[in-house]
Every structure is written in C-alpha cells, then in structure tokens.
Amino acid sequence: MKKRKSDHKKAVSRKKTRSSQNLFSNRTFIYTSGGIFGIALLFILLNTAAQTPVLQSNSKYDSQQYVLGEEDKDEEEAKKEEEKAAEDQKKTEEKAEEQAxxxxxxxxxxxxxxxxxxxxxxxxxxxxxxxxxxxxxxxxxxxxxxxxxxxxxxxxxHKNLKIKYEVLNGQVVVKAEDEDGGEVEIEDDELEELKNEIEEELEDNGIKIATGGAGRLIFAKNQIAATTSFPLSIDIGTNQLIVTTPAGEKIVAVLPDQAVENLLATGVISELARSTTEETALSNEIGMTNAIVEFKIKNDEPIYEIDGIKIYRLFAVIPVSRPVTAVVSSETGELIETEQSFLTNIVDLLSP
Incomplete structure (x- = not known):
C-alpha cells in the first residue's frame, strides 16, 4: 500500500516536471520568435528611412532641371525675336537707302x-x-x-513745303510752294503722290478736301463743310490748313464742325438752317456733308458765316422760330456777332 502511494507521487512529480519543461520550451519559442520579428521590423524601418532622402533629393533635382529648361527656352525665344528685329531693321535701312x-x-x-x-x-x-x-x-x-x-x-x-489748291479760270490747280510763297518745281507724278499722301493723312484725322462747282474749294469734318473762293494750302510739316486772303495767309485753327458745335452748345442757334438749293446741289456733288457754311474775310479776320434757326419763347409760352446768322472767328472759335432781322430783334426782346 505504501509502495503504491510512493509510485503515485513519483508519477505526479514526473508529470509536473514534464509540464514545466513544456511551458518553458513554449515561452522560449515565443520570446525568440518575437525578438526575430522585432529585429526584422527594425531593419525594414531603417532601410526605408535611409532611402527617403535620396528620393527627395532626386525630386528637387528634377524640379531645378525643369526650371532651368524653361529659362533656356525663354532666352532662345527672346534671341530669335532680337534677330528678327535686327533683320527687319537692316531691310528697312536698305530700302530707305535705295529710295534715297x-x-x-x-x-x-x-x-x-x-x-x-x-x-x-x-x-x-x-x-x-x-x-x-x-x-x-x-x-x-x-x-x-x-x-x-x-x-x-x-x-x-519736303522741308518748308506747302501743297496749294488754287482756282484759275474755273479750274482747281494744285502746286507746291516754299515757305516764302514761291512756287517749287516738282514733277507731276511726285506732286500727285505728295498731294495724295497729305490728303490721306488729313482723312485719317477726319478732314476732307474737295472741289465744288463755280471754282469753290471745300474743307469738311464730321459732315460739316466750309466753302470758300480763296486759295487753300496745306502745310506738309504741320498738316495745318492755310487760306490765302487779301489780308495775307490765315491759319484755319478752328474747323467748321467745331464752330457749329460751339453755337449749338451755347444756345446761339437751336439748329442749322435748311440748305439752299445751291448748297443741296453742292452737298450732293461732293457727297460728304450734312451742312455747308461760308468761309469769308471780314475786317481782315477769317470768319465763318453760319445760318441757323433759333427757337424763342414769346412771352415765355409761345414757341417762335426765327433765322439767325452767326459770325464766328476761324482762328479762335469765338462768336463775333449775330445778324438778325428787325422782327427777330422784337421777338428776342419779348422772349425772356
């Protein structure tokens, strides 16, 4: 009986010892595996961190390389433009020298x-x-x-040269003059070329030169024309209109459209008068005007005579239209005087 109990204790002891050994072996395996996994993970992280700066450096290098490429392209285009401008300049100089x-x-x-x-x-x-x-x-x-x-x-x-339009025997003659009024001999084809060039420059500024019936000369802007029997000149250097009168040469500083606009703005006239039969025929002939005024010399001063209509308010109630002729300086644009009938003067007095 005692021997059996002793054998049983030994068996239990051996079983416990075997269990402890198995537990120890399992723990050792777990710790060893965990250590190996940790070392592998650390190695991967270190390897990744080592490669990252290289990638950033390459990205930066590529960016710099791209910017430098764009700058080279811009410089090349600028160089081509400079070469083209230089080539055009050379051709221009050669052409101008040939003309000279x-x-x-x-x-x-x-x-x-x-x-x-x-x-x-x-x-x-x-x-x-x-x-x-x-x-x-x-x-x-x-x-x-x-x-x-x-x-x-x-x-x-041409230095100090003027193109002059003059009516001789009912015909308009174009010639060139120097600053002293002396006629300059120029070949017909060159004179025609010069005349066309000046007229084109004037038209670019809205000014037109034309000839009308009965040997009249006309200059116009913005559909308002002035007609005159005096010789008309154009200064090539300044493109100024100059009228030769018995009182000497007069510069047309104020064109007819501006003179009419000033009268309408200040209420001197309410509207332009209807064109006469002669003015209508002239307007149809030159085909470029809505109204025609007269350029004259009065008291040695160049003026425009502008026929208009003024609407009065008789007794501040009744509208009455009366003709008015305004005299405006072509040098300053100022109103010199108004010419109206006796009846118009009475209407003016009765209109506040």
Whole structure:
C-alpha cells in the first residue's frame, strides 16, 4: 500500500516536471520568435528611412532641371525675336537707302547739285519698332517706320513745303510752294503722290478736301463743310490748313464742325438752317456733308458765316422760330456777332 502511494507521487512529480519543461520550451519559442520579428521590423524601418532622402533629393533635382529648361527656352525665344528685329531693321535701312539713291539720281537729272556726302541717315529702334530717316541734299526727308505689329509706313516730306489748291479760270490747280510763297518745281507724278499722301493723312484725322462747282474749294469734318473762293494750302510739316486772303495767309485753327458745335452748345442757334438749293446741289456733288457754311474775310479776320434757326419763347409760352446768322472767328472759335432781322430783334426782346 505504501509502495503504491510512493509510485503515485513519483508519477505526479514526473508529470509536473514534464509540464514545466513544456511551458518553458513554449515561452522560449515565443520570446525568440518575437525578438526575430522585432529585429526584422527594425531593419525594414531603417532601410526605408535611409532611402527617403535620396528620393527627395532626386525630386528637387528634377524640379531645378525643369526650371532651368524653361529659362533656356525663354532666352532662345527672346534671341530669335532680337534677330528678327535686327533683320527687319537692316531691310528697312536698305530700302530707305535705295529710295534715297533714286531720289538723288532724280535730282541730279534735273540739274540739282548734291552728293552722297550730303545725305544724312538717322536710325533708331525699340523692340520690334524701328524708324529710319534719310534727309537728302535738297531738304527732302524719307521716313520709314516699322510698327510693333509689323506694318511698314513710308513718309516723304519736303522741308518748308506747302501743297496749294488754287482756282484759275474755273479750274482747281494744285502746286507746291516754299515757305516764302514761291512756287517749287516738282514733277507731276511726285506732286500727285505728295498731294495724295497729305490728303490721306488729313482723312485719317477726319478732314476732307474737295472741289465744288463755280471754282469753290471745300474743307469738311464730321459732315460739316466750309466753302470758300480763296486759295487753300496745306502745310506738309504741320498738316495745318492755310487760306490765302487779301489780308495775307490765315491759319484755319478752328474747323467748321467745331464752330457749329460751339453755337449749338451755347444756345446761339437751336439748329442749322435748311440748305439752299445751291448748297443741296453742292452737298450732293461732293457727297460728304450734312451742312455747308461760308468761309469769308471780314475786317481782315477769317470768319465763318453760319445760318441757323433759333427757337424763342414769346412771352415765355409761345414757341417762335426765327433765322439767325452767326459770325464766328476761324482762328479762335469765338462768336463775333449775330445778324438778325428787325422782327427777330422784337421777338428776342419779348422772349425772356
């Protein structure tokens, strides 16, 4: 009996020992596996951290490389534009020199003195815009301009020269004069070219020059024309209109449209008078006006005579329309006087 109990205790003891050994083995395996997994995870993290700066550095390098590429492209385009502008400038100068040479040969064929040494060339450029001016021995200037949009404009100017329109024997004659009024001999084709160029420049500013019946000269702007029998000149240097009168040359500083506008604005007239049969025929002939006024000389002063209608309020109630002729200075635009009938004066007195 005692032996059996002893064997049982030994068996239980061996079982406990075996269980402890198994538990120890399991724990050792778990700790070992966890350590290996931790070491592997740490290795992966360290490897990833080591590669990250390299990727950032490459990204930065690529960005710098892209910016440098854009700058090179812009510089190349700017260089091409400069080369194109220089080429255009060279062509312009060659063209202007050729024109100056032709003009010089023409002057020599007409017996004018002058050598190539007396030709002056001035050139300036800014970006794609350039201007070349050539002045010949006889004072003629040839300007060639290239605008930013690439358009080219050639201007021919004569120093102190005027284009004059004059009526002789019922015909309008165009000729060139110097600053002293002396006639300048110019070939017909060149004079016609100069005349057309000046008229085109005036039209760009809305001013038109025309001829009417009975040897009348007409200048107009904004559909308001002035007619005159005096010779009309255009200063090439300033594009000013000049009228030759018995009192001397008079500059037309105020055009007819401005004179009419001033009268309407100040209430001197309420509207322009209806055109006469003669004025209507003239307007239809030149086809460019709604109203015609008269340019005259009065007391040695150039004036416009403008026929208008003024609407009065008789006794501040009854509207009454009466004709009024206003005299306006073409030099200052000021009203000089009004001309009206005796009846109109009475209506004026009775109208507040």
């Amino acid at each position: 040479k032709q003009e010089e040969e023409r002057s020599e064929s007409q017996g004018n003195s002058g050598t190539s040494d007396s030709i002056r060339i001035n050139s300036q450029s800014e970006g794609n815009k350039s201007e070349t001016e050539i002045e010949t021995a006889d004072g003629q200037k040839i300007k060639t301009k290239i605008e930013d949009d690439g358009t080219t404009k050639i201007e021919i100017e």
